[in-house]
C-alpha cells in the first residue's frame with residue numbers, strides 16, 4: 001500500500017469510493033450526500049484550502065481522506081477540518097484508515113497547520129489523537145446535531161487553547177446537513 005497526496009485525474013474514483021463506502025455503512029441517501037460532498041470538495045475548493053490523501057494498492061484507490069480549511073477570523077492559528085474519511089468496504093478493519101489518517105495529519109503538520117478538528121465517531125477518531133472538544137472551545141460553522149462527535153487535536157507542541165470567535169467552512173461543507 002502506498003499513500004498519495006492530491007487527486008489529479010482520480011476524482012471519479014475517489015467520489016465513487018466515498019459514495020460506495022457510505023452507502024454500505026449508512027444507506028443510499030447518506031452515500032449520495034457524501035459522494036456529492038466529495039465532488040464539491042475536489043472540484044470547487046481552492047487548492048490552498050484543501051488537502052486530499054489517498055491510499056493505493058496495486059494502482060487502485062482503497063482509502064481517501066479530505067481536509068479543508070476552517071477559518072477563525074479572530075484567531076491567528078491555521079485550522080483544517082477532516083471530512084470525509086472512507087476505506088473501501090472490502091478493505092476495512094485492516095488498519096488502513098488509521099495509517100492514512102496518521103499520514104495525512106503528519107503532512108499537515110509539516111505544512112504548518114496548527115489544529116485539526118473533525119466530526120464523527122469519537123471512538124474511531126480517538127485512535128488517531130483526536131479528543132472531544134466543546135462548542136465553546138471551538139465554534140462550529142453550524143449548530144451541531146451530534147456535539148459528542150466534535151473533536152480536535154493540536155498538531156504543534158502547544159496544548160490547544162480555545163479558538164477565538166465564530167468559524168467559516170469552505171463552500172462545499174457550508175450546509176446544515178453536514179453538521
Ligand SMILES: CC(C)(COP(=O)(O)OP(=O)(O)OC[C@H]1O[C@@H](n2cnc3c(N)ncnc32)[C@H](O)[C@@H]1OP(=O)(O)O)[C@@H](O)C(=O)NCCC(=O)NCCS
Pocket residue numbers: 021022025085086087088091092093094095096097098099119120121123124
Ligand atoms: C470508518 C472507516 C474509515 C475505518 O477505516 P478502517 O480502515 O476500516 O479502520 P481501521 O482498520 O484503521 O480501524 C479499525 C478499527 O476501528 C474500528 N472502527 C471502524 N469504524 C469505526 C467507527 N465508525 N466507529 C468506531 N470504531 C470503528 C473497528 O472496529 C476496528 O477496531 P479493532 O481494531 O479494535 O478491531 C471505514 O470503516 C469506512 O470507510 N466506513 C464507512 C465510512 C464512514 O463511516 N466514515 C466515517 C467514520 S466516522
